[in-house]
Amino acid sequence: MTHNMNTELPLEGIRVVDFCWVYAGPLMTFLLGDLGAEVIKIESRKRLDGTRLGRSIVGDRARVDATDKDLLPELQPLNHGLNRNKLSLTVDIADPRGLDLIHRLVRAADIVADNFAAGVMERRGLGYDELRQIKPDIIALSLSGAGQTGPLRDVLAYANTLAPLSGLGQLIGYHGEAPLGVTYPAFADANASIRAAGALLAALYHRSRTGEGQCIDVSEWQCALMGIEEALFDYQWNGRIAGPQGNHHPRFAPHNTYPCVGKDQWVSIVVRNETEWAVFRRALGDPPWAAEERFADAYQRQQNLAALDRHIAAWTREQTAQEVTTRLQAVGVPAFPAYTVEDIFADRHFQERGVVAEVEHPMLGPEHVPASPWKLNTTPPSVRRHAPLLGQDNDYVLRTVLGMSKEELEPLVEAQVVY
Amino acid sequence: MAAILDGLKVVELGEGIPAAHCARILGDFGAEVIKVEPPEGDVTRRHGPWPGDRPNPEASGLFLALNVNKLGITLDVATATGGEILLRLLGEADVFVTNLPLARLRALRLTYEDLASRYPRLIATYHTIFGLSGPYAEYAGDHLNASCAGTQAMGIGHPDREPLQMPLCMGGYQAGAAGFTASMAALLARQRSGAGQCVDIAEADVLATLYNITAVTTYPYRGVTGIRRGNHGSALYPDCLLQCKDGAVGLVCNQLAQWLRFLELMGMPEWTKLPRYRDRRKMAEEYADEVDALMAPWMMEHTKAELVAMCREKHIPLSPCNNAKDLMESEHLRARDAFVAVEHPMAGTVEHPAAPYKLSATPAAIRCPAPLLGEHNAAVLGERLGYDAAALAGLRQTGVI
Structure with a gap:
């Protein structure tokens, strides 16, 4: 293999203001973080990310008292998998002072990403039109169940309502039987995240050549149509409505x-x-x-x-x-x-391929998170830091990046704007 | 409006889904993709479906879907001349996309070690089932095997029956989409370093990682999770597909309040008041089918449309189980221009799903249909590489193209 002098990660120096929460969005932005981007997760104790909620499953393995309710948001392994390499800034964006901090941060950013329901970013004063007033070449990506436009734009979407909605569900199940409609684990979120991350990289590539930013509207539903063309064409050509496919393959047997x-x-x-x-x-x-x-x-x-x-x-x-x-x-x-x-953990092939990465979490010790699914020989993606504790990087972001003084910051902390 | 990848040159040498899907997305963003097929054509030309159910290698639905936005040439790359032509094309290319198995890459001298010194700026994106390294690198494999290796299959189907892959070899598309995203990362890296690199995409890795985040992160604490549960998903009831009067609907209540609102809709039947049906975790893990059966009488009284309307008003996540007809007729998808009519000389006009993202300045788009077999032989080999009519005829006679 050839090695180059310049092996900095592809997204080194790229800053992402990340409003993504729960599952699909954070999955997309961790892919960017693994590739070297500085991903600043915007969260708040007033409205915690869904993956910070829930009962404790870590038992006595924690290095802290896992029965302490205040620590529960820091002890959620799924949250850690989805948010590794990210920084955490806790800001209440419903407060105008909080929103102002975000606007200042956007000025120093390259990408703004969210997976709120359609229209939420606009209502919060963070729509693309506002953002580009602040930073003309910003790239703003919104990932939602059905996209930002159309009559179902506000559809409530989880992976397993999206599977049936998108037409995939109808195809899942045993050949010739009623559809099962769902998968466990879920499919639609990861599928959309890989594709959305690709679109973001394409937009960055464009910006680097032309200086032009843009906004990107990603529909998880439409992402799930990529790959079911066989069923769509068979209906258009032959009026046939495809049902569950099972393990059936039209050319191969067994x-x-x-x-x-x-x-x-x-x-x-x-x-x-x-x-x-x-x-x-x-x-x-x-x-x-x-x-x-x-x-x-x-x-x-x-x-x-x-x-x-x-x-x-x-x-x-x-x-x-x-x-x-x-x-x-x-x-x-x-x-x-x-x-x-269990087999993934035990298998020598997957170990050698590094599909599970290890990272040290301050409260849970060594943790296992899935690696990025691509190997680039000179600029491999990597897991470099544990998922952030709530507000862990407030000082870095507000003082170092935004250059705020202690005096400026203190009243905001006191008023729970930075919280 | 110029497309993002205008001027970028891609050579695709593969068979089936992953390389074709990856290159097609590069094409959607404006790259020039030269698809290299063997003289007998890609395997997906024999896959179907076909217009009017009449098999025709020029009108196979799977081939058409995978290969919009490409130029098509035929080339027997195993011959000396064919191999030389391929190398000349690679000499002009920015990205080489393939999903040939490792043994064939080695036989054709197309491994990254073969290409790197000759084409230092080339990004070579390899899609395989198990990857270019590790103990199974030499294993034979197909999408179903990747689904099994990546644990996805164990999550689909009934608990007491055989595990299933995602329909229509969806794993191959996941690998292709991953290949696109990783190729873009390599292009960004090349802007800084000037150098290309090797992108190694294992379909099994893609499924074992991105589709497995909960199972991997919680494994040390909860042991094995992610085992298939029929029409049920996660560990909280309801997260499932339920039958209704005229089909089925997906219902997911991650929040307790959503479930309580759904119970209200059902008129709070007596069973919902029993302690046995209060613990949503137990309901999901131990007796989900029993709860489905209790829900069934009320569900069977209502159509998909009625359930969707009621739940929309009450902010309960419920979706109809749409089939191909429902999708093609969906007002929402129409309003988003989610389908693009593409005219193909042999298959007629058929509507393809559009790119799933809208970029405001430089949208991805379908600009031309999939190529006929060898459609661009003259254009690419003649105009680009300088083979004249006689030379092309010679290539044809010796079976190189």
Whole structure:
């Protein structure tokens, strides 16, 4: 690999004023933080981020008294995963003095991001038109369930109401049965976050070449349409309404997950062409059923899928998912166990790939958070700091970035504007 | 209005979804994408669906969707001449996007080690199932395997039945979208350093990380979570799909107040007063199906539209379970210009979903339909690389294009 002299992170020096909260938005901005941006999370004790709320799950592992109610907002592992690398500024933006601080911060920022319901930023005096008065080349991104315009712009959206709304839900479930409609964990938020982060980087690229900022309106619903064109086109061309897809694949058979030795243990097997089918049969020991005419090619295997899956399940059921995987991978047939999060932690491959990062939290000690899902060889994203304690970076932001004096700051703290 | 990536040159060499989706998004932002297909065409040309159910490699729905905004050339990159032509294209390119498996990249001498010294400014974005490094780098894999490795499959389906992947190989799109975002990061890095780099996207990593944040962060405290629960999502009732008179609706009440308002809508039936149906965590974790059954009589009396109207007024998060027809007819999506009619010479006019984000100054857009097989051979190889008619004929005869 070549290494360059200049390996500063791609977003070093980029400052993000981050109003995102709960899930989808913070996921998007942590991707920016991992790439080197200085992400300043705007929060307030008067209205805590939803992921700071909730009962304690950390038990006696905390370095502090986890039964102390005042500390609960600092002891939420999910919040820490979503907000690593970020700074925390606690400001009450409903107070005009608080809003003024934000406006001053925007002047020193490159990006403003939010995932409030449509219209909230405008009502709070933080709409794009105001922001660009303050900072003409600002890039303002709003991520919401249904976008900033249209009759359903104010739809209340959680990941599992978005899945059905977006049309994805109708496709989730077992082939030929009623839709299950949801996933666990949720899908729509992460899907939108990756795409929104990409749009932000594109806007930064544009700004760096032209000096022009802009606003970006992202619809999670529309993000979920990326990838279901097959169903949309089939309806337009053939009037067909697609239902749950299960593990069905129109070209590949077998293409399913099969039971293995142990409780809830499964292995995925995919055969994509006749060459793979031939080696697959051999790996199974050339059983007589596999030579039957009805399994002779992909088309016929599709027609007799239930029988095919029964035969394969009878074979996998006698082995562990790892044994099946090793046996089939040895001959080049795609196979892999259905992992749980426990397997991700234990697996040497995922360890080597660094998909789980470790970071030291002042109150919880070493914590595990998912890494960014891309490897850039000279400028790799990284987890450099734990998620912030509430207001942990007030001094840095207000005194160092905005240059406020102690005298200016104190009354604001007293009045709970900085709180 | 100039597009963001005007002038950026992308070469795509792949098969199926991830590289094609990544390059298509680069194309949406204005990059010139040259898609290199084998002479027999990409596998998705044989996938469907097709207009009138008549199979036609020039009108396969999946291919059309994945490849708008691209020039298409055919090239047998395994031949000496084909390989040389590809390298000449890479010499002019800013971004190389691929999802060929590692063994094939090695055979074709297209690993980053092969390319880096020759093309120091090139960003090479590799999509694979398991990544370019680690013990499974050489494993054979497809989207279903990535879904399983990344734990997503264990979260979809009934607890006592086989795990499911996201429909329509959605994992491949996640990898492609990740590839786009990471390529943009590499482009920003190149503005500073002048150098390209290797972008390594493993579909399994994408699913194991971004779709797994709760399960990973809480694992040390709560052990394994994220195991499929049929029509139910998280650990708080309701977070589920429920059947109603004319279909199904998604109902999620993260806040207690929302659930109480929903109970009011139902007229506070007797069962809701029992202690057994007060603990929403237990309801979700231990007897969600039983609660569904208690809800069912009232739910089955109402249509999707009635439920949506009632819940909208009461600020309760409930959505209809929309199908393809509902989407194409959605007033909201129409008001947002969420579909773009694209005319294709063989498939006719079909409406594609538009880019899911609106950028005020430089919108992403669909400018041209997916290419016919080898449609731009003459334009790219002739005009760009200087092959004259006779030379092109020769390439065609020897099966290089």
